[in-house]
Amino acid sequence: MRFHSLLLWPLAARAVNIISSNDDGWAEVNIRALFESLGDAGHSVVVSAPAENQSGTGSRQKTPAALTEPCEFDSCPTGSPAVGFNASEPRLGYVNSYPVTSIKHGIESRAPEFFDGPPDLAVTGPNVGNNIGLAVYFSGTAGAATYAAHAAGIPAIAFSGATGSQTSWNTSRPHYSDVYAELATNLTNQVVAAGKPYLPQDIWLNVNFGSVSDSECTDPEDFSFVLSRIHVAVPLITPDDVTTCGSSRLPSEIEVSLASGCHASVSVGVASSKNDANATMQGVVLKKLSNFLTCLS
Numbered sequence: 581m582r583f584h585s586l587l588l589w590p591l592a593a594r595a596v597n598i599i600s601s602n603d604d605g606w607a608e609v610n611i612r613a614l615f616e617s618l619g620d621a622g623h624s625v626v627v628s629a630p631a632e633n634q635s636g637t638g639s640r641q642k643t644p645a646a647l648t649e650p651c652e653f654d655s656c657p658t659g660s661p662a663v664g665f666n667a668s669e670p671r672l673g674y675v676n677s678y679p680v681t682s683i684k685h686g687i688e689s690r691a692p693e694f695f696d697g698p699p700d701l702a703v704t705g706p707n708v709g710n711n712i713g714l715a716v717y718f719s720g721t722a723g724a725a726t727y728a729a730h731a732a733g734i735p736a737i738a739f740s741g742a743t744g745s746q747t748s749w750n751t752s753r754p755h756y757s758d759v760y761a762e763l764a765t766n767l768t769n770q771v772v773a774a775g776k777p778y779l780p781q782d783i784w785l786n787v788n789f790g791s792v793s794d795s796e797c798t799d800p801e802d803f804s805f806v807l808s809r810i811h812v813a814v815p816l817i818t819p820d821d822v823t824t825c826g827s828s829r830l831p832s833e834i835e836v837s838l839a840s841g842c843h844a845s846v847s848v849g850v851a852s853s854k855n856d857a858n859a860t861m862q863g864v865v866l867k868k869l870s871n872f873l874t875c876l877s
């Protein structure tokens with residue numbers, strides 16, 4: 581059994597204010613599962629995510645517009661205002677625009693209604709489907725996280741999960757969605773427990789969870805977290821990564837996703853470029869998460 585130093589921390593000491601977004605839409609079940617899971621862990625969470633599926637819209641922005649069709653899964657009617665929220669749970673908000681515009685609106689306009697200051701942390705996803713390697717350039721889930729880390733100066737973590745398809749918030753919740761929410765909450769708690777600054781300036785984490793099935797990788801406890809790099813290294817050109825697990829080359833996200841076993845890859849990225857951070861920055865994260873990360877065996 582793994583030792584969780586977290587469990588020794590008083591809950592209040594690690595409860596933070598979190599802004600949450602995604603690109604699959606505010607009514608997609610994964611973002612709702614994470615909202616509940618982070619809330620159960622004591623955090624104060626505000627969701628500000630697209631009204632519609634905005635998968636693959638990267639870092640695009642546009643002024644939100646009134647709805648000319650229903651929000652996804654009929655989560656709001658045609659003619660609804662450009663931005664809105666759930667009347668019975670106002671922390672759940674939509675923005676009829678792209679993921680970056682959604683999280684920007686959340687940080688600037690929604691967060692001040694609930695928090696004493698700017699959000700402590702931004703989380704995006706869990707994205708439906710992995711965002712590995714070059715996909716980070718196109719993913720709106722990565723776009724929203726990198727906007728938060730770069731433009732808004734808020735430490736940000738993007739989560740993505742291999743299993744599932746876009747599913748409405750009000751159908752019976754798929755098991756994988758709960759597993760990804762719990763894994764994302766665990767990592768978030770670990771980042772918070774390691775203290776401020778939660779991440780260096782302009783750094784974000786890209787976290788990809790492997791498949792969940794009925795027979796394999798069924799429970800959160802089955803998963804181990806592995807430090808990785810986003811992009812495949814070019815021999816003789818890409819500088820060394822931080823030295824860990826006996827090597828100065830981290831496995832790429834694609835390598836981790838192809839390895840046997842149940843893994844979550846954790847990559848350290850530069851938000852302004854969506855490229856890998858250097859060994860120094862990787863080392864900061866490695867140190868923070870040292871009792872959480874394992875070697876790819």
Ligand SMILES: *[C@@H]1O[C@H](CO)[C@@H](O)[C@H](O)[C@H]1NC(C)=O
Nearest residue numbers: 604633634635636745746747
């Ligand atoms: C969401 O948008 C993406 C990109 O356009 C598309 O591939 C996907 O099928 C859409 N999802 C649904 C449920 O329509």
Ligand SMILES: *[C@@H]1O[C@H](CO)[C@@H](O)[C@H](O)[C@H]1NC(C)=O
Nearest residue numbers: 655656666667668669672750
């Ligand atoms: C709004 O929140 C209520 C209470 O949590 C929930 O029953 C309902 O399904 C939610 N609707 C949407 C669109 O989020």
Ligand SMILES: *[C@@H]1O[C@H](CO)[C@@H](O)[C@H](O)[C@H]1NC(C)=O
Nearest residue numbers: 653654655656748750751752
């Ligand atoms: C989910 O909520 C929408 C909007 O209220 C409703 O049209 C739909 O029937 C609900 N789906 C289920 C499975 O309850």
Ligand SMILES: *[C@@H]1O[C@H](CO)[C@@H](O)[C@H](O)[C@H]1NC(C)=O
Nearest residue numbers: 584762763766800801803804
């Ligand atoms: C996540 O936390 C739960 C509850 O603290 C624990 O049971 C589980 O093993 C943790 N998972 C990982 C991967 O650390």
Ligand SMILES: *[C@@H]1O[C@H](CO)[C@@H](O)[C@H](O)[C@H]1NC(C)=O
Nearest residue numbers: 781782850857858859860861
């Ligand atoms: C590593 O990157 C950070 C910012 O991303 C930069 O400030 C630092 O100078 C870099 N260190 C080295 C050794 O290149």
